[in-house]
Amino acid sequence: MEKYYEYRHLVGFEETNLVGNVYYVNYLRWQGRCREMFLRDRAPAVLEDLRDDLKLFTLKVECEFLVEIGAFDELSIRMRLEDLTQTQIGFAFDYVRLRDDLEVLVARGRQRIACMRGPNTDTKPTRVPEALRAALANFELISTAGGQPRPASNGAARD
Numbered sequence: 001m002e003k004y005y006e007y008r009h010l011v012g013f014e015e016t017n018l019v020g021n022v023y024y025v026n027y028l029r030w031q032g033r034c035r036e037m038f039l040r041d042r043a044p045a046v047l048e049d050l051r052d053d054l055k056l057f058t059l060k061v062e063c064e065f066l067v068e069i070g071a072f073d074e075l076s077i078r079m080r081l082e083d084l085t086q087t088q089i090g091f092a093f094d095y096v097r098l099r100d101d102l103e104v105l106v107a108r109g110r111q112r113i114a115c116m117r118g119p120n121t122d123t124k125p126t127r128v129p130e131a132l133r134a135a136l137a138n139f140e141l142i143s144t145a146g147g148q149p150r151p152a153s154n155g156a157a158r159d
Contacts, residue, residue, distance in 0.1 A: 007034035
């Protein structure tokens, strides 16, 4: 099993504020981008389903900021499956700065999405597609005795 799905990102000036650090909303955008690239790389059948009538509604996002970052910092956004129900998926994200062969955790995030189908005036919850369930199985967190999740293994996925 793989430890996480990884999306690499190089921070640009347009993602920083007047002080020079990354504007907070970009962390949430990177969660969405990581999720999109995961679908492209690991669950392309779901992309076809999204072109039909599947909808992925973001119900909740959060981010805890630990260390400031700025322009030209290289990031690894690492996504893991935290929770999977019949109709919803919970993701955990680690934002890791890569510099001089060192990795520094700069933020942690979470996201919860619901799978929905139907016209916009009558959208209803639907089961998480099997193709998505299968793709997510490799990135599942396993709970430890203390209740804190830990990665399932040590392998890495890169895009």
